[in-house]
Amino acid sequence: MPNISRDEVAHLAKLARLGVTDEELDTFAPQLDVILESVAKVSEVVGTQQDVPPTSHAVELTNVFREDEVRQGLTQEQALSGAPAAEDGRFRVPRILGEEQ
């Protein structure tokens, strides 16, 4: 099924917020193509066996909850300790272009 073009790689990179150079597009496109071609094998085996439910998790746990009790978190100083930039107790980030969703 796959035949990944440079444009598709560029689109994936954009979705994933990954800057990529032209050079990288040239190397990634054939690599992703080979990988995706190879992993597409999964649909073969499943295609031959009906009614196979998906497993998203190896452990079969349900209803793991915590009580609604306050737990000590981080101080403001700790929270901001790794921030590339901070101002007035907040994380400072470059101007945001997109909109909230």
Next chain:
Amino acid sequence: MTAVAETLDYDEVLDHFDPVLGLEVHVELNTKTKMFCGCANVFGGEPNTHVCPTCLGLPGALPVMNARGIESAIRIGLALNCEIAPWCRFARKNYFYPDMPKNFQTSQYDEPIAFNGYLDVVLDDGEVVRVGIERAHMEEDTGKSLHVGGATGRIHGAEHSLLDYNRAGVPLIEIVTKPIEGMGHRAPEVARAYVTALRELMLALGVSDVRMDQGSMRCDANVSLMPKGATEFGTRTETKNVNSLRSVERAVRYEMTRQAAVLRGGGSITQETRHFQEADGTTSSGRPKETSEDYRYFPEPDLVPIAPSREWVEELSGTLPELPWQRRKRVQQEWGLTDEETRDLFNTGAADLVAATVDAGASVSEARSWWVQYLTQQANTREVELPELPITPAQLARVIELIGEGTLTHKLAREVVQGVLAGEGDPDQVIADRGLEVVSDDSALLAAVDEALAAQPDVVDKIKGGKVQAAGAIVGAVMKATKGQADAKRVRELVLERCQ
């Protein structure tokens, strides 16, 4: 190119189109802690002080579901007459946005906890409309951004932004209606009434503060028009940022007239999000939907499925309080109200206040008349919600008591209430400070009565001639002379005594 009007006259819209609505309401739960971590769920506070590795999305941190949040979601689902999923999961909704620490929102996708329900909504004239509920699902809130620089402090033109993650991870329930069709000109009113009813429901359940002004209840309104007689829905827009009940109605109404103008002008509607401007009641274009992201939902591998047992759901069902429509019925019966009186009582949002005033000793009719009429007017003038008026049911009950004792006339009582609203203290304090007490001391009154009688000898003759009702003219003059502070009943008695 000829200029096309921006909006079409409302009646004209309905001549040509049928509106279809879809309402998405986000309700922040009032749990003690956030949905997936033990940080306090509180409004405001110093920035980034209610955060931990989990809600900051630090590398390695993991979520654990808040049992109370799940319970609230199930109770909301039950109150909305929904089916409760016997098994459901959280999913990750992947998109990048700086207010979202993990760059995915932990939400529910194709497996909501509650689905397929309805809410009965009472319109202003008492008509009941059943609004279908598509689903109610759980998710987490984002942090808050502050946009710095630029003219308006808004996102556009800002130089940089500052992020506070205190709100990140606060539990949200998103309630989505089925398409609301066939409402015609009442569509905007239905939208408001629905959100109002939902708000009352959340209050009755005690699951949220539902403060639209603080964002603990937020409404997105999807509006589309279809030509009269058509069966296929038109292209819709989603209006965000609708932050009051009144705005819900205005936003829907505006979108109807705007879309109609575009369509009548030969244009087509762009599927997009729009923003409601509180100031002028219009909406403005936001993000086009076709460029919206592919969210790449997949089951959240850091959480396990939720499988509420039937016993648990039944137990929660038993905790549902009297729901608003049940209460409406009961109150109408208990207080012997007409349909119209009941409607006014609930539409003004006065029911709780009246009940509290009655509990504090007032009669139902007095309490009702004060809250539904005079105080509702006061709230409207001040542009606040009724419960926000700075007068308590106990204070009002005292005013009503003083009227009953004859210490206050209705006119004086209104002055006392004005004093309370102005922050001058309790009713008794206001009466003392403003000197508003009724004058019933005979010696003080007799002088005024004699003066009035002397001024109108013809009236005195009439009274002496048996025309007792003529006494009203003298009483009126005395009341005027005493600036309304006289006890009218006693004045009348004195007038009649003098004319014997």
Next chain:
Amino acid sequence: MSVIKQTAAELAARIHSGELSSVDVTQAHLERISKVDEQLNAFRHVDADGALEAAAKVDADIAAGKPPASPLAGVPLGLKDVLTTQGVPTTCGSKTLEGWLPPYDATVTRRLREAGVPILGKTNMDEFAMGSSTENSAYGPTRNPWDTSRIPGGSGGGSSAALAAFEAPLAIGTDTGGSIRQPGAVTGTVGVKPTYGGVSRYGLVAFSSSLDQAGPCARTVLDAALLHEVIAGHDPLDSTSIDAPVPPVVEAAKQGANGDLTGVKVGVVTQFTGEGYQRGVLDSFQAAVEQLRALGADVVEISCPSFDYALPAYYLIAPSECSSNLARFDAMRYGLRIGDDGDRSAEEVMSLSREAGFGPEVKRRIMIGTYALSSGYYDAYYGSAQQVRTLITRDFAAAYEQVDVLVSPTTPTTAFRIGERVDDPMAMYLADLCTIPANLAGNAAMSVPSGLADDDGLPVGLQIMAPTLADDRMYRVAAAYEAARGPVLDQIPEL
């Protein structure tokens, strides 16, 4: 014998008896690190002060007559740089986290501290645990102490190399598709991937949440078991942590050491032999199987046909989850920020920072995952992979109805040369061929040294797999085999 060559169990006994001090033992390892690590690059960061402080505390407790905090109190360890350590750098082998000091400890870290285990430092790894050679570390590859021109396996090559080079008697790894077992195999050390949910993932920087599992790395089966019991057990901070008693792995290792496997049923996975496997690896594996038979085990062949699809399923599931897990590295709250010149938008700065902060393998996997989860491709890729996962789990279940444990070579070849596979991702991925099924099913699995390949003289690993929560079974078999086989590391060349 010099202190650094002793097992953790021996060191613990001598420290607890007061014969040796933990400070001396820790110091000896710190000296070894400063002597040999320049050649190996096994450690990303050495925390001498922290380790010595923890050691001194153990010594003080022992001097005061207090019982040791755990059976391993005082024995130092190397921690894979993917587990958070409060105030100590945690980079995950990535530029994006260079200089990051976590404000919190992972549960594994906390348990180690509480157990009185001095943490010597953080060990090198493939960036965000993606890789099979440790060449994907942004801080340079780690070298295999058996032959420094070769890889030490990955992603946890730093931990296994540190053990083989006697820089640490114990280490922690994490295993998403074989990252503990494959490095163990190619360095002649023991590596265990416990049952998924057996060890808390809180503070383990996620690569693929449904597969990641931290586990012990050691030079002996007993040492691994002792460490296993220190770090395992229910953690309320991890929703996928199993709330059940830890399997009695220490007891099983001790029982196994008596060398009797009578009545134990061992299944040889037929899918994991034959074509594509190095001859020396297959010979070593055959000899190991014969050894197990000689110890009294019933050995049968077991076919698990869906294992042929494990690798493709893994290379869909893991990248999909990682594309989402790594989205948080966006230069807004922590980590590398590039291009914030006051003019560029947050979106642009995110893209530039992620471009600069991630290496090519991480980028490839993020893009594959992004592709596999996109609408239109989800069902064919991610959805099918999840179904394959079901088939693999069923194959395991059927197998464990017939046998107690399954065995296979841990990896198809011995350690390959540095640089040999870097430009061929598919060839690199084959290194995890045999280890991946256990991750997909969440079962327990481990690798024990099975000697040196007769064709190249490099270490080979025997993989032993056991059902969920039956980790003790594989420890018993591994300990019996180890006792019969004898040590492997004593043949390692001097550095």
